[in-house]
Amino acid sequence: MLLKKIKSPILRYALLTVAAGILLLLFFILSVYWGAWGQLPKKEELSNFQYQRASEVYTIDSVLIGKFYLYDRQPIPFEAIPQHLLDALVAIEDERFYGHSGIDYPSLGRVAIKTLLMQDQSSGGGSTLTQQLAKNLYPRRDRKRTNIAVDKLKEMVIASRLEDIYTKDEILTHYLNTVSFGDNTFGIESASLKFFNKRAKDLSVDEGATLVGMLKATYGYNPRIFPEKSLSRRNLVLHAMAENELLSAEKKDSLIDIPIALDYREYDNNDGLAPYFREEVRKKMQKWSLQQREDGNDYNIYTDGLKIYTTLDYNMQYWAEAAMREHMTSLQSQFEKSYGKNAPWLTDKKLIQKVVRSTDVYKKLKALKLNDAQIMDSLKIKKPMLLTDWEGEKTVESSSYDSIVHYMKFLNTGSLSIDPNTGAVRTWIGGVDFEHFKYDHVAQSKRQVGSTFKPIVYTTALETGISPCDYFSAREVEYENLKGWSPGNSGDEDEAYLNYSMEQALSNSVNTVTVKVLEETGLTNVMTMAKNMGVFTKLPEEPSIALGTGELYLNELAGVYATYLNDGKAVLPYLINRITDQKDSLLTEFEPKQAKTRAFSEETRQIMLEMMKSTVNSGTASRIRTTYKLKNDIAGKTGTTQNNKDAWFVALTPKMLHVTWVGLDHHEIGFRSTALGQGANAALPMFAKFMQELNRHPSYDSITKARFSTPSPEVVRLMDCEPVKRDGFFKRLFTNPNKKKKKDFERKSSGR
Missing domain, CATH: 3.40.710.10 (DD-peptidase/beta-lactamase superfamily)
Structure with a gap:
């Protein structure tokens, strides 16, 4: 009826186009909501999701020395998260967090106008922390640009449901327990242990701001790799806290002058204290979990967040390793000097060939149907290689063959x-x-x-x-x-x-x-x-x-x-003394065995x-x-x-x-x-x-x-x-x- 009163055909066509667009948009939104683009999680599922947790290995004096994980994550409760960390997160990532219900419509309007119409990429993404939590829980499977709209709508729907189920404190807790800090590290507790070798509850304001600052780009703002960029980003977080009256100007000014002091600790199988011991513990745990499965208890050492309390004494192990390094460094030098140029790893061709043929790299080439001469030619190709001795690591022009001979001589x-x-x-x-x-x-x-x-x-x-x-x-x-x-x-x-x-x-x-x-x-x-x-x-x-x-x-x-x-x-x-679940409930206790x-x-x-x-x-x-x-x-x-x-x-x-x-x-x-x-x-x-x-x-x-x-x-x-x-x-x-x-x-x- 309204359209008939409009005399101009161009205006009438324009209004019809807008109406059709609105209807199509509404239909698209409803199709996402109804699951046409993939089922959305129900509230029941969202209220019962489980983290994959790293299992933790402790010494007898309660020092964390290792983890077993698919994803390095150690979830913590809200009470273990310092207030300054929450303030930093809200200030830089979602300053209206406590005022919206999962979707920040003013931010969406800003993104729509600046990004889509004005092509201004500095406007940000408009996602709330709740939407980011939705993305953490249900990562995007397809990175194509054509699916961005679908993913955004899905995250908005999930965010609304999360807001209905959880309090704001619970949402922040879930977010900080699921967010990635790069290098297969998830959650603020694991990140805190990795970069500052301390629990999240013990982070200082500037340390917390450093970790929160990483969230925009976990590689680009990694304080270990790019310390200057990370420092700049940390200070931006501190400024945002001050602007939102979550940090005094005086405190902000004092913190900006503090350099980033990392105490980096990689929980890697090859590094850290007692690697051979930790590997033996892992083997024992695998046998234990298999026995438990036979008894009807299904425990996964990589995902169930078990706590493994061992018999190892942290200080004694540290000193034993230090004594080993000191003695073996000296002994290795004496050993090599005693042989001089007549060392068997230099002159005994038969032995060298035997050792080379026992290596994985030789066996892989053999599996490709190469003959011995071809394999040896391949192994002798020079390239930059990282070789280790008691003086440290160094990159040299070497071949796989040279590397094998190099490690033959080690006591x-x-x-x-x-x-x-x-x-x-x-x-x-x-x-x-x-x-x-x-x-x-x-x-x-x-x-x-x-x-x-x-x-x-x-x-x-x-x-x-x-x-x-x-x-x-x-x-x-x-x-x-x-x-x-x-x-x-x-x-x-x-x-x-x-x-x-x-x-x-x-x-x-x-x-x-x-x-x-x-x-x-x-x-x-x-x-x-x-x-x-x-x-x-x-x-x-x-x-x-x-x-x-x-x-x-x-x-x-x-x-x-x-x-x-x-x-x-x-x-x-x-x-191993005992094994508990993530809540420290005893699962198994081991008794000494003697004749x-x-x-x-x-x-x-x-x-x-x-x-x-x-x-x-x-x-x-x-x-x-x-x-x-x-x-x-x-x-x-x-x-x-x-x-x-x-x-x-x-x-x-x-x-x-x-x-x-x-x-x-x-x-x-x-x-x-x-x-x-x-x-x-x-x-x-x-x-x-x-x-x-x-x-x-x-x-x-x-x-x-x-x-x-x-x-x-x-x-x-x-x-x-x-x-x-x-x-x-x-x-x-x-x-x-x-x-x-x-x-x-x-x-x-x-x-x-």
Whole structure:
């Protein structure tokens, strides 16, 4: 009717066009609302959405050391968010937040006029924090420009529904828990921990403004990558707070002059404290979640926000790693200098080829059907590469082949500290560098244990009736029924005339005596004792086992030695105390595991400790006293394997057991000399430096000042004898020290 009164056809056509456009727009809006462009979440779904949460790994002293996640997110309640952070967010992102119901119509009008009509891109996007929350919860799947209108309308509808369900405080909380800070980091708590190494509740005003400022462009305003741009953006946030009367002008002016001081901490598998330990925890957690699933409980360690409370001591681990780096830096330098230009990683082409062929990069090229020559040509192509050594990282022109050879030469290590009464792990170092050497030398690697096996032999001997003051000749013997096997010592010719007491033989690690003690004791008895003391690996039932030719895991050896400190009962080292859900409700608690019965008597335990004290006080581990000046109560045992390929040291204190191994991943390479590669030189210093640091901190007096109990009068009496007896004149006269005694090794089924 109205149109008929309009005489001008042009005006009438224009009005019809506008009306048609309005109807089309209304139809488009309704089609989005009704789900024609994809279903929108109902209020029920919006009121029950769940975050994917990172699971957190804590030390025994409640320090967060790692996370397991698909998305690095740690949601926190509203009460844990400081007011200044909320003020900064509202001031810079949505200053009318408390006045709208999810959609800011004045902002939309501004965007429509400036952006669409005037082509002014500085007008902003017009999205409210509630709309941004909608986008966080339901990310845009299609980035095409044609879908922007659909996405915007969807977010507006979802925002309106969110406003109906949640309070403003709850919306801000959900937003800050879901927003991305880049690099797979979600939520203010995770961002705060990453950039400032503190909880969100502890952020200062300027730190909070820095993080809020990142939200406009998480990469462009990343304070680690672009500090100047981030500083400028932070100050803009502070200005916005002042303009909205959320911050005084005086406070703003004082904060603007403060530089950004990051304490950046990446929760990355390769970095941070105790990476090998964290990886072992992850493996244990995967097994646990699988067992829980079988019991009807479905827990995902990457998404369910579990809290894993471990046995690790943060400070002890930190100091153990520092000691490792200091010692291994020096030892690596000595090791390389000892070989010089004749190093096997430079000259042994057969070994190099073997190592190259074992790498993943070689196997990938092999899978492409390339022949060996083609693969080697490919691996030798030079390009800029980042190589690491103890001096740090450096970019050099290198090839994959050169890189493999470079990492061949690195000494590696494994060390472990446990509470000997429970098996609780206090420190765990699986290698020198988790990024480049993933193989864990605590839980994955089996190595020959050398002389660290000898205490098992002597323990068995005592249990079978041999006295600590029984003497055994140090003269070398050739065992004809063992293919002429002839274990020797590193001493001088005069040793052929000496007879050692059990204590002296063990403290000085005399090979010839240990084999004779084994022979007298009975190999079968020793094998049984090893099992009773916690050895679960199958060992070769050969006399050479006395000298440690068997291969054990490092954590297995630790459990064995714990028997000397835990009333003769072996323990199983464990890593996790308890697991809780995100609300700290207990899910599982782990109890220490130890043998139910003693492996040997209390008298034997005391005697063995006295023998191993002698190892430290005057034997092969005397550097503990002479070089490192440690006065703590310490017993110990060194170990060095054939051709100096494995160096060991086991330290026993009343409240801590520590095991260290040093060697190379490639068994073919050993130390150039025993002086360099023996346990006392290659492994012992790592413990000694660690113990020196512990001694500096009174909070660890319970470990460092602990004392061994006094041995019983009977034990003192049994050990009261001369350590060494020399053969008489006539026996020496008719003994040729250069001629080995020949005999058969007697395989006894039992000892005396």
